[in-house]
Amino acid sequence: MAVTLSDKAAKHIDNFIAKRGKGVGIRLGVRTSGCSGMAYKLEFADEVLPEDVVFESHGLKVMIDPKSLPYMDGTELDFVREGLNEGFKFNNPNVKDQCGCGESFTV
């Protein structure tokens, strides 16, 4: 099981954590919510929790809670630009369907 960061995502996360001034890495996860079942969680992590599964990608720590991991195995987190907008995108091979806006999904 693994979750990875793209080059660009890693560079931006590194930069954001540096500017924020604290944080041991980022925390990914899923939770049940939204119009199509599940939604991603993408947060700064200030600590590693005992139950966390920790991955290292480009020297950055990526924390995932064990309940979320099965839904996210093989996911790559990417950073993309769309016009003036920019942000993170989950490339998750487990996704079968997502709602029109892409804010939630089902596996």
Place this chain on the structure above:
Amino acid sequence: MALLQISEPGMSTAPHQHRLAVGIDLGTTNSLVATVRNGVSLCLQDEDGKALLPSIVHYLPDGQIVVGRKAQATQAVDPRNTIISVKRFMGRGLKDVSHVETMPYDFVDTEGMVRLRTVQGVKSPVEVSAEILKELRLRAERSLGDELTGAVITVPAYFDDAQRQATKDAARLAGLNVLRLLNEPTAAAIAYGLENASEGVYAVYDLGGGTFDISILRLSRGVFEVVATSGDAALGGDDFDHRVFCWILDNAGISLPSDRDSRRMLMKAREVKERLSLDESAPVRMTLDSGDEIDLVIERQVLVDITRPLVEKTLRPLKKALRDAGLEASDVKGVVMVGGATRMPHVQQAIGEFFGQTPLTNLDPDTVVAIGAAMQANVLAGNRAAEEEWLLLDVIPLSLGIETMGGLVEKIIPRNSTIPTARAQDFTTFKDGQTAMSFHVVQGERELVADCRSLARFELRGIPPMVAGAARIRVTFQVDADGLLSVSAREVSTGVEARVEVKPSYGLADDEIADMLKAGFEHAQQDMERRALKEQQVEAERVIEATEQALAIDASLLDEAERTALDAAIAALRSAAQGQDSRAIKIQLEAFNRASNEFASRRMDKSIRQALAGHKIDEIRI
């Protein structure tokens, strides 16, 4: 797919929960919009990578309205329809505006606020400001990828109620939800994180392009209070440029330059002034229209000498503000520098000497106000955990939410959110052709409406008939600084709207709030199970209804045996849905989906056949 940003720990947004908020510095000469993304506050740029939007609006005869840099270009050609520095007119009558005679506008002296006659009719300063705000809103929405929940807009500390109201009106006209108006000096102090500093008195020295403001703030319990303001409405960086311009004229021996030459020399003067903030000397080289060459070198010390009277001129209002506040310079704990002109080292030095301490200059003085406003907006929109530094702001004691199908509560504003606050969430219709929706606003921590406190009910009518799930109803909860809740529901395509206002804390004693909270914790597990059950029941009801409707139309697609089997599946699901076992309903739902699969695909085939019937193959584009 929507792009995501990194949230603070525990603060991830739910899908379709909109918490995008910006800070806007609506300035006399330039305006800016900023936000906090991925934990970093930054100014949003336009397509050309420029953050500063010149506060200029040009009305064209063909109905077009141009804002910003492009409007700046036409300023000289069409001054009457190109409105600059409109901020000076906000909330002012004609008699309040100084130097009216020197302005190129066609003023209309009406009751209340002054108005300007343009090629597109008579415009109020509110309408002109709204154009600037609209431009910034569009930029923000393009940059953030969605509609904004709200904005914090900064105003000078000396703005009176009429000027503040005018600013709010302009924001509303621009389609912005104002979370709060924030004093410019307070915004700058927030950008420097001073609200976490020790209590005491702080000074904000704001030397902009054309105006100078000094504000004395007192910080107590995390809240800034403006104790005194002063300034000079006709003193700014432009005056420093002008002194350098005069120096160039003197030293190049030019007495009467042409208009074109003087414009170019003025630009040169500004460039040289900026250069001297970094270097000890700067070259002044240009070729005039006459072919004459200017080739000079200006030392930083020369700039210091020729602009000394200007710097000293700012000390007078400074002393006055301190006197008004009944304070000495030594009482001031920190000094914040705002405005591009404060980049000049000799300005910083003079202010440092006056206060006997080094002023704060490490943030960009042009953007510091917008950044502070963005940080405030980020908190008000609920993107920061309430625990940390912002504890002293008011919070709402119990979650506010809305009833959804099955008597469940969807919490829109969680408890402990700081107020004022605003949150929006999208809902949709449950039945085909549904044209009205009833809203039940509730308060409490429990999952079921029956266990929460009912606050208000209202209806939204006039939703255009659509299939179930197609309509988008945006429900916005807003709690103002006084704790007043207003809930509005708007159908996005037609804009039909309904709203209600309530005071959630009305008639609720502290111990009742405590009891409601305790009940919420004690029943957490039970509530979760009841919620799961209700959700399954609603889903069962929805599929049964959809299937029965389909059967009423397309019964002919099934033979008798298939029909019997499907009817049996409906009956089984219905009976499970009447029970109390959420897992049993789930199992029946899955069974039902398998049983109705064939019927669904035949219906799909049929509608495709109908859609294609009577068309030639080459009429159809894929």
